[in-house]
Amino acid sequence: MNVGIVGVTGYSGQTLFRLLAAHPAVDQVNLYGHVDEGNGPVRYLDEEVPMFFGHHLPLEPFDAATMMAANDAVFFATSAGVTSQLAGPFIEADFPVIDLSGDYRLQDPEAYAQWYHKTPASQLNAASYQLADLGAPQTHYVANPGCYATATLLGLAPLVQHNLVQPDSIIVDAKSGTSGAGKKLSPLTHFTEANDNLQVYKLNAHQHIPEIVQQLKQWDPAIESIQFNTTLLPITTGIMATIYAKGVPGLTEASVVDAFQVTYQDHPFIQLMPGQMPDIKMVIGTNNCALGISFNDVTNTIMVVSVIDNLVKGAAGQAVQNFNDLFQLTETAGLPTLPVLA
Amino acid sequence: MNVGIVGVTGYSGQTLFRLLAAHPAVDQVNLYGHVDEGNGPVRYLDEEVPMFFGHHLPLEPFDAATMMAANDAVFFATSAGVTSQLAGPFIEADFPVIDLSGDYRLQDPEAYAQWYHKTPASQLNAASYQLADLGAPQTHYVANPGCYATATLLGLAPLVQHNLVQPDSIIVDAKSGTSGAGKKLSPLTHFTEANDNLQVYKLNAHQHIPEIVQQLKQWDPAIESIQFNTTLLPITTGIMATIYAKGVPGLTEASVVDAFQVTYQDHPFIQLMPGQMPDIKMVIGTNNCALGISFNDVTNTIMVVSVIDNLVKGAAGQAVQNFNDLFQLTETAGLPTLPVLA
Amino acid sequence: MNVGIVGVTGYSGQTLFRLLAAHPAVDQVNLYGHVDEGNGPVRYLDEEVPMFFGHHLPLEPFDAATMMAANDAVFFATSAGVTSQLAGPFIEADFPVIDLSGDYRLQDPEAYAQWYHKTPASQLNAASYQLADLGAPQTHYVANPGCYATATLLGLAPLVQHNLVQPDSIIVDAKSGTSGAGKKLSPLTHFTEANDNLQVYKLNAHQHIPEIVQQLKQWDPAIESIQFNTTLLPITTGIMATIYAKGVPGLTEASVVDAFQVTYQDHPFIQLMPGQMPDIKMVIGTNNCALGISFNDVTNTIMVVSVIDNLVKGAAGQAVQNFNDLFQLTETAGLPTLPVLA
Amino acid sequence: MNVGIVGVTGYSGQTLFRLLAAHPAVDQVNLYGHVDEGNGPVRYLDEEVPMFFGHHLPLEPFDAATMMAANDAVFFATSAGVTSQLAGPFIEADFPVIDLSGDYRLQDPEAYAQWYHKTPASQLNAASYQLADLGAPQTHYVANPGCYATATLLGLAPLVQHNLVQPDSIIVDAKSGTSGAGKKLSPLTHFTEANDNLQVYKLNAHQHIPEIVQQLKQWDPAIESIQFNTTLLPITTGIMATIYAKGVPGLTEASVVDAFQVTYQDHPFIQLMPGQMPDIKMVIGTNNCALGISFNDVTNTIMVVSVIDNLVKGAAGQAVQNFNDLFQLTETAGLPTLPVLA
Incomplete structure (x- = not known):
């Protein structure tokens, strides 16, 4: 399978990249910049995230059609307020998305406006809020819970x-x-x-x-x-x-x-x-x-x-777990259970 | 005034020494070892507490009569279970003591035994438990509250x-x-x-x-x-x-x-x-x-x-505040109110 | 004595305030804003530095003549590049200044330009660079060494x-x-x-x-x-x-x-x-x-x-030590020598 | 392959367990207590290392013959001075050992005695000191370098x-x-x-x-x-x-x-x-x-x-790398190259 990540430069996105790069069912991880970043020069992962020194992977331009053609699923590790600007075409195509942001978690748009101080997304009904340890996603658009x-x-x-x-x-x-x-x-x-x-x-x-x-x-x-x-x-x-x-x-x-x-x-x-x-x-x-x-x-x-x-259970790990559940892979695939002494 | 400290090597005792050494009403700070430490060679503050490098002050042997003769007040920065072994002569002489340990805080000896898993002190009535910000000590033996x-x-x-x-x-x-x-x-x-x-x-x-x-x-x-x-x-x-x-x-x-x-x-x-x-x-x-x-x-x-x-309000500082109140000194004497950026 | 601080909101300035407020020879500490901050509303210490909650002192407007009239010495805890914009009138008046910035430390203006990437100050000869532990200032304008x-x-x-x-x-x-x-x-x-x-x-x-x-x-x-x-x-x-x-x-x-x-x-x-x-x-x-x-x-x-x-020996403390030396006060006045366990 | 770990309760041993448990060429990881710990009750990994909650694996008694029969290689994550007491039978049998301790690193027994203040091991010539990034082990007994x-x-x-x-x-x-x-x-x-x-x-x-x-x-x-x-x-x-x-x-x-x-x-x-x-x-x-x-x-x-x-390159990871090299596995097998944000 091929998967895409939008927002890899953030901490959740970095963790997603680390997990997906070693996921046994994932062949390729494609990275995408934000749609709103204009036509500047191509950015690279190692330049944006010094911790990933040597991983000279391009952040490709955000284009929903291209992304859906190239991937089996896309992860949004973008901020609240940004994701809702990007997700529309994926929802309309019923394309598998794991969304780590808060934009589709609340069913009530007024509550979103009140707590996030931003404009709520439309099509909130298309998303399912899913704690991965308590069940599998019921829709192709998964609102991954907050940490x-x-x-x-x-x-x-x-x-x-x-x-x-x-x-x-x-x-x-x-x-x-x-x-x-x-x-x-x-x-x-x-x-x-x-x-x-x-x-x-x-x-x-x-x-x-x-x-x-x-x-x-x-x-x-x-x-x-x-x-x-x-x-x-x-x-x-x-x-x-x-x-x-x-x-x-x-x-x-x-x-x-x-x-x-x-x-x-x-x-x-x-x-x-x-x-x-x-x-x-x-x-x-x-x-x-x-x-x-x-x-x-x-x-x-x-x-x-x-x-x-x-960053793992509270974001990227649970996202991968939801991804595993969505595609009926082994629930633990690619997900560590032994702690790192760091 | 002269004051004595028992237990200066612990963290509360170290803080007491720092505060009392700069206290405007204190002329001399005398240090005392524990009574139960036997007749070994004299220990010195700088050897016991490397942080006090250069302060080559002896820890004198614990002797209640000598201590009361040489000081106007004594601070016990000793552990629970140790203080009650030492405090008797001071209580009997109605000598001013600020006790930072837990030994005289509880009026009910059974509660002490239950929570401290140690033998309770006798003469519990001689001590007053005093939050320094809520009043002045009513007895000469002050049970300084826990942090x-x-x-x-x-x-x-x-x-x-x-x-x-x-x-x-x-x-x-x-x-x-x-x-x-x-x-x-x-x-x-x-x-x-x-x-x-x-x-x-x-x-x-x-x-x-x-x-x-x-x-x-x-x-x-x-x-x-x-x-x-x-x-x-x-x-x-x-x-x-x-x-x-x-x-x-x-x-x-x-x-x-x-x-x-x-x-x-x-x-x-x-x-x-x-x-x-x-x-x-x-x-x-x-x-x-x-x-x-x-x-x-x-x-x-x-x-x-x-x-x-x-270590200050929760131990040594409150002890000094109780000391100030006990001797009717200015309540804030020797007590910092501006934080250290450390 | 009255002293002024310019730049009290920075970490060195905060430490200066803490030390000077408790200095035995200092009667009053006056605080001043930067000259380049315009005519906005008066700012207060406790609003700028939450750590100083309750110290509702105004940051008065920067005005050299007023400051020299109201103080016996002024401490500049301002950034490199800022101090040199402010110091001229004080130097011309041969008024006592302890400058914690780097603007007057280098005698060679070209070296300043090379290492600081800023325009060098004029009147560099008026200042003396003084390690306080190795002597007393030879001029009224003291370039306090870097940390x-x-x-x-x-x-x-x-x-x-x-x-x-x-x-x-x-x-x-x-x-x-x-x-x-x-x-x-x-x-x-x-x-x-x-x-x-x-x-x-x-x-x-x-x-x-x-x-x-x-x-x-x-x-x-x-x-x-x-x-x-x-x-x-x-x-x-x-x-x-x-x-x-x-x-x-x-x-x-x-x-x-x-x-x-x-x-x-x-x-x-x-x-x-x-x-x-x-x-x-x-x-x-x-x-x-x-x-x-x-x-x-x-x-x-x-x-x-x-x-x-x-922040102490490397900035504010050494500045006070230089101040003590400049005014022939006791060298240790207002300067702690016992460490804080923090 | 089956591998054994001696000294799993230490930090290097814990890290070894984490890496080997996920190593693609390792079927089973067996744990062994120290030979000198006597005949007390069996200890379990999760009881000794709370971080490994739920991994209720026994620490089997140390017995060289049994261990060689059950494993293809053994890792010693024991302290200097302990390993040399245990390693003899493995060296005599020319059995693959990766030794994380310092006991076989120095070829000169006098240097060992001088720097470690312990009795040097015999058979020092049987071991090869190998920086894994600079070559493959030349003997079956590998002295893994210090951190x-x-x-x-x-x-x-x-x-x-x-x-x-x-x-x-x-x-x-x-x-x-x-x-x-x-x-x-x-x-x-x-x-x-x-x-x-x-x-x-x-x-x-x-x-x-x-x-x-x-x-x-x-x-x-x-x-x-x-x-x-x-x-x-x-x-x-x-x-x-x-x-x-x-x-x-x-x-x-x-x-x-x-x-x-x-x-x-x-x-x-x-x-x-x-x-x-x-x-x-x-x-x-x-x-x-x-x-x-x-x-x-x-x-x-x-x-x-x-x-x-x-703990990884400086101990357990390099040990696994030496293990990979010794058995001509892919050098990177089981070894992470993407950092954990922890």
């Missing part, structure tokens, strides 16, 4: 689907490394400011909140909102979502653990740790999600700690 | 004292740098394990939980417990306690902010930030506590973010 | 002044934390790029090279150049300059150590460590320079390791 | 083999992340000490010095020693060796670059960067060595910057 949303929803799914928590009690204290904020320079991610520090940002306004609530509501319509806080860590990669919720009356730790085991048995990327807590390094470089599970009967509080590599 | 407890209680005091939160709803997601874990080597604080990582530890078992609950109960007897989680950050110094609680019916952001302003007006070390969130670097090197205050009316959740330097 | 130059020259002074090294053999492998690169955003200091990394930059082109060579030539005219390499560390603050040089025939370790002891006896900020090596944390927050000294007779190579806090 | 030695020798090989540098002028300023120091706890690698710091260690005494000199002498007998300094970085993984040497008379940058290109053409893991400088992140997770090459004609100094992942 925070992935960590949070995989930690909440067993609890909410089994109605184990009080619907108005969910609090998520989520922490992320800086790569999740992308390559764009900002004081928040200036080394001198970010190092040795912890910075709360986007107070009650992170754009992953609505996709989390949208999904939770599908599982339990009684859930209307969650308290969701985002903190920037002085690390490059990794997310830890620390999830708190009050248990329904009579809840026991055994029933909590049982819900997780039922939900995730035979799921190759989910690591369940009842009574233990994962750390971020356990999952770096992998497509895994490790879930620590505890119930404090003194406070009637469930605490689930969910950790992922934000 | 996590300080960050948490300063963030909760206005809410609990004004009965603004539902008593069973308090959740604290607390994060600390590694210096809080001391000099003792452990895999948790091995650089290769701790760097680029986030590690949850002492699950529902941190020994600062009971002193927090003890204090909260004094402010509001309806509070019986809190959910308190500790996470180790890949930074050296600093604590962020992210505090969540459900508001009582009809609560508004204005009433929350008002409670903080009433509680903390004219408190030189408290930095109130309504609608904003502090980061850890704002307080490093200082005796400040910065408090970010928010109320999310969608989820009816108050979020307070409390940051301190765990 | 790398300070660490390097303090490590080389005893060797070069005593003619112990072969003049063409000096190699300096210098490493710096990111605060030395300032607040300006760049990919080099983007956290995701800089963390867990080591980046060589300004290959054979760092602008501190000519001031080092200019000073070395004054000590030993046989020195024409040095190999000087700069590497960006994943730390916020601190410089380590690792200095290598071949010894003259017959050199012994004892004669090397002796040269350092002769040069630096009774220098309060210099920590000599014969046969040992300092680490960066030993000096953070202090105005010290710690010097590790070794001689390898197998390779006939002297290795000196020089560490400083780049 | 510092690999970075340094790959940077020096073209210069020394082509006689471009003055033999007594080589200075290496080498820096390493903490994983190179292993899992053993020590103050040097205690997070609170190592973070935000740079620590020079093993002054003129690092045990990789003699293997570097041994190899250089084989290339140019005029080289008798090098100045080699080791500095501990506040990062987990990666080495940068900054190599300085004086050029022979008449040297030009072109001739330097040419030597590198001749030496390394068609070497898949070597990334040559004339006039540019690599950073550590370019190679993390890969088996690459990136080499920045410069010549400063002002100082007649060549500077080569060599970066590797110390």
Whole structure:
């Protein structure tokens, strides 16, 4: 198979390239520039991404027809607001797309406008939002979940689907490394400011909140909102979502653990740790999600700690997993499960 | 005035030495070894703490009578379980002691045994647990609060004292740098394990939980417990306690902010930030506590973010502040309020 | 005394403010904006530097006459190329200025143009370049040395002044934390790029090279150049300059150590460590320079390791030390010598 | 093929397991405990290495005969001093071994005793020291080079083999992340000490010095020693060796670059960067060595910057590369060349 990547110069795009270049079912990876970058000189991967020294591959001009002719699927690793400008022809052709941006995740265009402060895409119904560990895409246009949303929803799914928590009690204290904020320079991610520090940002306004609530509501319509806080860590990669919720009356730790085991048995990327807590390094470089599970009967509080590599499971890895599912390849093809000590 | 330090080689003790050596009311700082270290050769500060190169000061043998004769006050920067072995003669003589350990913080010896897994001290009634920003010590033996407890209680005091939160709803997601874990080597604080990582530890078992609950109960007897989680950050110094609680019916952001302003007006070390969130670097090197205050009316959740330097406000700085209060010195004497960019 | 700071929003300026605000001889610190910033609304310190929350001090308009009337001395913490636009009236009035920029360090305007790629200042002769640990300023306009130059020259002074090294053999492998690169955003200091990394930059082109060579030539005219390499560390603050040089025939370790002891006896900020090596944390927050000294007779190579806090000894602290010397205050006034564990 | 690992719990062993578990020519990876660990209960990989959660593989007892029967090759990831106790039967049987320890690298047992402070191995002649990028093993017992030695020798090989540098002028300023120091706890690698710091260690005494000199002498007998300094970085993984040497008379940058290109053409893991400088992140997770090459004609100094992942190219990856070469597999089999953004 041949696949294309749009937006390879970003951190998610770089990770996509690394995974797809070694994917056993992929013969060739084609790279494409953004449509809006004009007619400048051809850019090359190694010039744009010094880390890929020696990989002198051209970023070909964006042209939907050419791209569909040359590839079996295309990955969009472009920013929110950009993807929706590019995706139309692919949607109309019902061509397989894995979209890592936020543009097609929300079914409600007003919610998109409110949380993203951008113009919503049209044809939102053509896309399916798919957590890869909880099923296979139902459409050819896949809205790959956000990094925070992935960590949070995989930690909440067993609890909410089994109605184990009080619907108005969910609090998520989520922490992320800086790569999740992308390559764009900002004081928040200036080394001198970010190092040795912890910075709360986007107070009650992170754009992953609505996709989390949208999904939770599908599982339990009684859930209307969650308290969701985002903190920037002085690390490059990794997310830890620390999830708190009050248990329904009579809840026991055994029933909590049982819900997780039922939900995730035979799921190759989910690591369940009842009574233990994962750390971020356990999952770096992998497509895994490790879930620590505890119930404090003194406070009637469930605490689930969910950790992922934000660039793999939270972006490129889950995209490849969705790609595998879409083409009925082995779900784990091309996806590491052993962490890199880096 | 002359002051003595026991336990100067630990991180809190080092910080105490730095602060007291520059304190305007202190003429001399005397250092003492532990009573249980036998009759070995005299140790010197610069040999024990390479960072203090050139400060060739002896650690004199521990002898209570000599120490009381030579000093106006003594600071114990010794570990829990050690201090209670040393403090007896000072208590009996009603001699001024600022104790940075946990040995005299809990009034209930059974709670101490349960959370510290050590034998409780006797004469617990002789000590007063004193958050320096909320009053002056009532006894000559001061139990200086723990680092996590300080960050948490300063963030909760206005809410609990004004009965603004539902008593069973308090959740604290607390994060600390590694210096809080001391000099003792452990895999948790091995650089290769701790760097680029986030590690949850002492699950529902941190020994600062009971002193927090003890204090909260004094402010509001309806509070019986809190959910308190500790996470180790890949930074050296600093604590962020992210505090969540459900508001009582009809609560508004204005009433929350008002409670903080009433509680903390004219408190030189408290930095109130309504609608904003502090980061850890704002307080490093200082005796400040910065408090970010928010109320999310969608989820009816108050979020307070409390940051301190765990070695200063969370240990040595607060100890000096209690010392200042005990001797009716200027409260801010010898205590920095401008952060160090380090 | 009253002092003024121009450029307080940068990292060196912030550190200057912290030191001067606590300086025993300073009554008032006045802050000034740049002359080229136009007539916008007044800016305040706490708005420009969130770390200084609560310090709501105005940045007054830059006006030389007003500034000289209101202050006994002025510190320029402005960038190279900016200072020379501002300094003229102060030089003409022979008013005391401590200039932290590079604009008046080089006596040769052509060298300035070559290494700084900017237009050189006029009146270069009015300024004296002064390493504060090696003497007092000879003019009222003091060109405060650069951070790398300070660490390097303090490590080389005893060797070069005593003619112990072969003049063409000096190699300096210098490493710096990111605060030395300032607040300006760049990919080099983007956290995701800089963390867990080591980046060589300004290959054979760092602008501190000519001031080092200019000073070395004054000590030993046989020195024409040095190999000087700069590497960006994943730390916020601190410089380590690792200095290598071949010894003259017959050199012994004892004669090397002796040269350092002769040069630096009774220098309060210099920590000599014969046969040992300092680490960066030993000096953070202090105005010290710690010097590790070794001689390898197998390779006939002297290795000196020089560490400083780049914002204190390498900028603001040395500026205050020069200020103390200029006004014949106690040399150590307002300058910490005990490191902060941060 | 089946392969065995002894010492899988260390950082090099962990990395070996990760690489071999995904190696296309390896059917099964067997794990073995140390012979000296007695008859305790069986240990399991996931219990010993939490990062390998879910990989519940036994560490079988060490028994040479059984191990040779069950495997085609064995990797020793054991410490210096331990390997020589275990390797005898394998050497006698001429069984393929890749030894990551230092026990068989030095041909001179006295040098081993001097630098390692341990008893040298017998049968040193049975082993071949092999930099995998410079040839294939000549014996079945392969002494895999040390991490510092690999970075340094790959940077020096073209210069020394082509006689471009003055033999007594080589200075290496080498820096390493903490994983190179292993899992053993020590103050040097205690997070609170190592973070935000740079620590020079093993002054003129690092045990990789003699293997570097041994190899250089084989290339140019005029080289008798090098100045080699080791500095501990506040990062987990990666080495940068900054190599300085004086050029022979008449040297030009072109001739330097040419030597590198001749030496390394068609070497898949070597990334040559004339006039540019690599950073550590370019190679993390890969088996690459990136080499920045410069010549400063002002100082007649060549500077080569060599970066590797110390656990991959500096240990486990080079071991797999030597394994591939020994069994005439594709040299790149199982070895990543695209960096992981971690």
